[in-house]
Amino acid sequence: MSTVGTLVAVGVVVVLMMVGGDRRALLIGATTDAHHQLEMACETCHAAPAFADAETAKNELNKTCRKCHEDALDDADDSHSRKRFRSPRMAAYREKVDARYCTSCHVEHRPDITRASAVTVAMDFCVACHSEGEQDIRATRPSHEGLSFDTCAGCHNYHDNRALYEDFLVRHAGQPWLKAEPVHALSAQYRAWEPPEESAIGPGAVAAPAVALADAAIVAHWAGSGHAEAGVACADCHAPDFAEGGLQGDVEAAWTDSPSVSVCRDCHRQEVRTFALGRHGMRQHPEIAVPREPGQGLATLGVDATLPETISARLSDPVPPTHMHAAEARLPMRIDAPTEPLDCGTCHDSHAVDIEHAAVAACASCHDDLHTRAYFGSPHHALWLKEQAGEAALGTGVSCATCHMVKGKRRGKVTTDHNQNDSLRPNEKMIRPVCLDCHGLAFSLDALADTDLVSRNFAGRPAVHVESIEWAVRRAEPPDAGR
Amino acid sequence: MLTFTEEILLLLLGEEDGAFLPVNSNAFECALAGATLMDLAFALRIDTDLESLIVLNENPTGLAMLDRILARIATHPEVMDAQSWVRLLAREEANTIREQALASLVDRGILEQRERRRVEHYPMRDGTAQREIKLHIREVVLADDIPDPRDVVRIALCDACSIFPEVLSEREIEQATPRIRQLRIMDLIGREVAGAIAAIQRTMLMAVRARLARFRRYVLALAAIGGIATLATVLAPRIPVPDRFGPTLLERLWGDGAWQEWSGYVLLALSVLGFAAASLRRMRFAAKIGDQNWWRVMHVGLGLSCVLLLFVHTGFRLGYNLNAVLMGCYLAALVSGAFAGILMGGATQLRRFGFAQAGRLTRLPMRVHVIALCTLPALLVIHLLIVYLY
Amino acid sequence: MKRESLKRLAFGLGAALTLTATAADDAGVPYPQVTDMIYQVVSADRSVYTRLVVERLTIDEEAITASEHFEDDVALPLPAQMFRFGAELVADETEDFSYSLLSLHPINRKNGPGTDLEQQGLQHALDNEEKFYGEEELGGQRYFTAVYPDFAVSEACVDCHNDHKDSPRTDIELGDVIGGVVIRIPMD
Structure with missing residues (x-):
């Protein structure tokens, strides 16, 4: 009896692992935030062949990390890049922390040892290489003398230190907390953009089935949208084949009520690409593993049979959801958050495509944490309302999107980075592209280091002070230099 | 005839x-x-x-x-x-x-x-x-x-x-x-023979009783230690993972794959030995090594060593999903085994306190012990498959 | 943008050198000859960059500056940085060989000697102004290691190394050895 039970249980698991089926019951620990969105597509990360030796398994696992994260690390000018540690001369350091492998510090499914930023080693890990000999930071930087290694991460980041190098600190020393003309330049530039007048198109000139045009509210929303101003009409999204065909053929036949995201991508390539890099859209990331083919798994097991439809349907993998839902989020969400899948239309109403709605109200329709709640009524919010009311210049208001969907310039064009994580984790990543446009570096460092102030959404002044700038200035211009 | x-x-x-x-x-x-x-x-x-x-x-x-x-x-x-x-x-x-x-x-x-x-x-x-x-x-x-x-x-x-x-x-x-x-x-x-038997019986009985009492004391002691160790480590707060960087013993034990592999296999070997001590003791060759009581003490002793190795392997972290089920079954086997051992080994003492039916009471923990053990092979194979396939 | 094209350039270089190293091995070319060839290529490329790009545009034409923080300053990467970026890209692509630019008096501490042989080679290069060959074991692998003296060939090198706040030496003159190119090939 128990032998049969054992064989059946093992058999079921072998089939789950090698052939197909939902394997989430096999997880050895809760998946970290964000990665939990992909946990039903194991092969996204676990790409090594079955029963591969430990070395191969480790290499393959780390390859998959890089597939999604390497670009961001390159952009951040990774201070501890893999390529640097691959040099044989780093062998001695590799014995302390093998920095060639992401998994040396970030192990998945181990919530018991997972710290901030998914780090799974003790946070004083800098001690491994920076506490001895030439690399002893306490000896080479007098300002750091007496500091303990659990304080490093208060200022430094292992990968991204673009806002912390000495010359940068020195250059931004002595700035006032608020600049004389606080304007976020790229936001201003972005909002100032207007489509050429001749491209505007009115409701009279659109081709669409009569049923669709009968909804006056939708047509009105569209008519007031940027799309109408830019000459993008119903058929461009709802019947792209018809639209491309130069208004020939039957619009009704080509019509679809719910166009896919690929229609958006045709014009907003950069936005759609970055959306799939952040937590809102990562389920559309191109590197997510596709469901397994049951036949292939059976062949690996030595079974070379074509399965009847009913069985193979049962064996097939759950298709990874293509969209995120507010209910699956691990951050506090509103109880009445929209239940539909998260895509472009969730924040940008499909017809009104209201940028301003997407910049604040859309965020607050789901997010319900202290920082979000405190935004309303905060100084940043007041500025945003003033800009909205036309009482202040473009780019002076600070919306959620100003800080979390950072504007960037690419080939002369201002685009919105839809990867909300690009300016977070750690939050100092926000300093260069956002804060410094309006605030001094010292104030920005202090404000972001004050977690209370962050919760209050910057209503008030920082209660903590980061001494980085003073230290850098003292080193660059020693007090006795004049002698 | x-x-x-x-x-x-x-x-x-x-x-x-x-x-x-x-x-x-x-x-x-x-x-x-x-x-x-x-x-x-x-x-x-x-x-x-x-x-x-x-x-x-x-x-x-x-x-x-x-x-x-x-x-x-x-x-x-x-x-x-x-x-x-x-x-x-x-x-x-x-x-x-x-x-x-x-x-x-x-x-x-x-x-x-x-x-x-x-x-x-x-x-x-x-x-x-x-x-x-x-x-x-x-x-x-x-x-x-x-x-x-x-x-x-x-x-x-x-x-x-x-x-x-x-x-x-x-x-x-x-x-x-x-x-x-x-x-x-x-x-x-045959009176003399029967008398001899009776005489021998008496001396034997006394010797056997003394032996039995000694074995029972061992069983009781080992089972009690095992039971207390299991419950204490399950109920006591987890030893936190060290917050200082460095290859400390605990970090290696609970973080290093190779160490985990070793402690896991030693635990498996001890479990198999414990199982063998219980199930093979009626075999003829087993009798040559020691009598049933000797084997019983071995069984309980191995059970106790499993508690220690389990701590080394897991830090008594209960795990997640199927690992938690495996841990649950293993703990059920250990605790029920310890309980049965306490009832069996402490029968005399228990009788003194008025629990005359201690012997009969062992049936329930024994049944739990056996049922829990029956699930272990499957869960262990799955545990190993998960480790080696992912 | 700039970094992309730099990447392409260095990648091509890396691929070419990998080919060289492999071919050399097949033909039984001795290790010193292989490292000499690699040295010729990498140092020639940096010389070209220094003369035709950095010196011409910054000193002669005064069109742009060169800066350590070339991205923030919208400037040209320094020749030493260009050299290192190439080395990192090669490291990213292959483990068949590696090279680095080191010094006994580095501006950035991490470019100081990291192994006994590096110390010995750099000292030899500094004292004798000539190359140095040796073998060493790192991380369980044996390497053939060559160290080539690196000279302060232009005013840009001298000024930066003498003026930088982190530089341990301030008395460098044109033509001095200020470091060494270290090339390593794993031996089987």
Whole structure:
């Protein structure tokens, strides 16, 4: 009896692992935030062949990390890049922390040892290489003398230190907390953009089935949208084949009520690409593993049979959801958050495509944490309302999107980075592209280091002070230099 | 006609499964030796008085097992009394006697020989032979007639092996005790032998009791430590993962793949050994290493070492999903095992506190122990597959 | 943008050198000859960059500056940085060989000698102004290691190394050895 039970249980698991089926019951620990969105597509990360030796398994696992994260690390000018540690001369350091492998510090499914930023080693890990000999930071930087290694991460980041190098600190020393003309330049530039007048198109000139045009509210929303101003009409999204065909053929036949995201991508390539890099859209990331083919798994097991439809349907993998839902989020969400899948239309109403709605109200329709709640009524919010009311210049208001969907310039064009994580984790990543446009570096460092102030959404002044700038200035211009 | 040896063996077999009834092994061996001597006496080959046991007739009886013993007595350089012979034969010949008698019963078509889980069993073809003997003994004990000398011997042997509870009800035993005592001293030829058995029984019993008490103390102590260690580590707060960087012992134990692999396999090996100690102790080769009590102490000791290794392997972190199920089953097996061990080993002490039924109470934890163990192989294989496939 | 094209350039270089190293092995070319060839290529490329790009545009034409923080300053990467970026890209692509630019007096501490042989080679290069060959074991692998003296060939090198706040040496003159190119090939 128990032998049969054992064989059946093992058999079921072998089939789950090698052939197909939902394997989430096999997880050895809760998946970290964000990665939990992909946990039903194991092969996204676990790409090594079955029963591969430990070395191969480790290499393959780390390859998959890089597939999604390497670009961001390159952009951040990774201070501890893999390529640097691959040099044989780093062998001695590799014995302390093998920095060639992401998994040396970030192990998945181990919530018991997972710290901030998914780090799974003790946070004083800098001690491994920076506490001895030439690399002893306490000896080479007098300002750091007496500091303990659990304080490093208060200022430094292992990968991204673009806002912390000495010359940068020195250059931004002595700035006032608020600049004389606080304007976020790229936001201003972005909002100032207007489509050429001749491209505007009115409701009279659109081709669409009569049923669709009968909804006056939708047509009105569209008519007031940027799309109408830019000459993008119903058929461009709802019947792209018809639209491309130069208004020939039957619009009704080509019509679809719910166009896919690929229609958006045709014009907003950069936005759609970055959306799939952040937590809102990562389920559309191109590197997510596709469901397994049951036949292939059976062949690996030595079974070379074509399965009847009913069985193979049962064996097939759950298709990874293509969209995120507010209910699956691990951050506090509103109880009445929209239940539909998260895509472009969730924040940008499909017809009104209201940028301003997407910049604040859309965020607050789901997010319900202290920082979000405190935004309303905060100084940043007041500025945003003033800009909205036309009482202040473009780019002076600070919306959620100003800080979390950072504007960037690419080939002369201002685009919105839809990867909300690009300016977070750690939050100092926000300093260069956002804060410094309006605030001094010292104030920005202090404000972001004050977690209370962050919760209050910057209503008030920082209660903590980061001494980085003073230290850098003292080193660059020693007090006795004049002698 | 069956020999005494065969009859006593037959009476000691369980009706249902053909396994031996749980009889004190020393008494059992003495009874076998005594029965063989009785057989020889009834075959008029030996006689005994208070000082000596002498051979009357060296001619073979035709029964191999009796003839071997006869030859041994005949060729023995010195004359010994019956008690010494019972002791000597019980020590050195009991196993052979047992095997030969069983073989003879199989030859006679009364028993079958089967092997189940590598332990030999002797189920009865049909229970007639045993039933008849039991019926006969019952009649003799409960009637008032003057019994046949053979019956007197049977009664003496049954009494020596405490088989009466298998034949008579509790009330009948109470009622028949004076008669059993009376019948035993009526044995004219074998009285000395029976007396010797009784004498040996008494000394043996005391020794066995002392031994048993010692083993029980070991079982109790080990099981109690194991149980307390398990519960303490399950209920105590987890030892936090060190917040200082560096390859500390704990970080290696619970973080390093190679260390985890080692501790896992050692744990597996200990578990398998523990299981083996419990399930193989009835095997013949096991008896050569130690008796059942020795094996029981080993089993409990291995269980305790599993608790320690489990801590090394997991830090008593309960895990997630299937790992949590595995951990749950393993802990259930450990705790129930410890509990059963405490009840079994502490039976005497518990009786003193008024828990007379401690022995019966072990059944529940034992059942939990077995059920939990049944699930372990599957969960362990799955655990290993997850580790090696992902 | 700039970094992309830099990446392409260095990648091509890396691939070419990998080919060289493999071919050399097949033909049984001795290790010193292989490292000499690699040295020729990498140092020639840096010389070209220094003269035709950095010196021309910054000193002669005064069109742009060169800066350590070339991205923030919208400037040209320094020749030493260009050299290192190439080395990192090669490291990213292959483990068949590696090279680095080190010094006994580095501006950035991490470019100081990291192994005994590096220390010995750099000292040899500094004292004798000539190359140095040796073998060493790192991380369980044996390497053939060559160290080539690196000279302060232009005013840009001298000024930066003398003026930088982190530089341990301030007395460098044109033509001095200020470091060494270290090339390693794993030996089988």
